[in-house]
Amino acid sequence: MSSIASDVYASLGLAGANTGKADKKDESMGQADFLRLMTEQLKHQDPLKPMENSAFLGQLAQFSTVQGIQDLNSAVGGFASAQTAEQIMRGATLVGRDVLVPSGSLALGEDGGASGVVAAPGPGTVVFEITDANGQPVRQISVPAGKAGEVAFAWDGNDAAGNRLPPGRYAVAAKHGDPAGNVTALDSYVQARVESVTVGSDGLYLDLRGLGTAPIDHVLRIS
Secondary structure, three states: OHHHHHHHHHHHOOOOOOOOOOOHHHHOOOHHHHHHHHHHHHHHOOOOOOOOHHHHHHHHHHHHHHHHHHHHHHHHHHHHHHHHHHHHHHHHOOOOOEEEEEOOEEEEOOOOOEEEEEEEOOOEEEEEEEEOOOOOEEEEEEEEEOOOEEEEEEEOOEOOOOOEOOOEEEEEEEEEEOOOOOEEEEOEEEEEEEEEEEEEOOEEEEEEOOOEEEEHHHOOEEO
């Protein structure tokens, strides 16, 4: 059967097992090549020792498995490409919009101020402390919280004396004090302008003015 197999491979233009080093391109088989090879095997088989049904069915099963994996890979690749394109289109609609994202920093521009929110655990007072790049406090803002829920804050960009501070990145920390005197640190969420979108290996990222990048999944609100 080895000589028959060699003849079959030769008739198909494929490298045989005993021809030494073979070109990888010539060794690859497509659907048509596989069916031609099976046909040649049936034509050249020993009449006294025909191929058993189990062997024939085994080859068909192997072919079906390989073909199924190839089809699955193609389908998954197409789905991934479509998903990436959908993410890009979704991110493009956010350019120029303001989004609310979790951040411990505020971006102050040449004019205007900065704003954000926190989630208060209950009634009391929320104190926002803003510090500069050197960690020096520049402003403290107190906002009453009538009940548990969202508490918004707005900073005009001035220090405690009413002087306009230079543009840049400032840190913000929030603490909630309840009527019993208990103090709890809170996570802050700030509003930032989306300038562009970037496609990363693990998803879509938003380029936020003055704050850097943030995953699109971190967006809590769009305005």
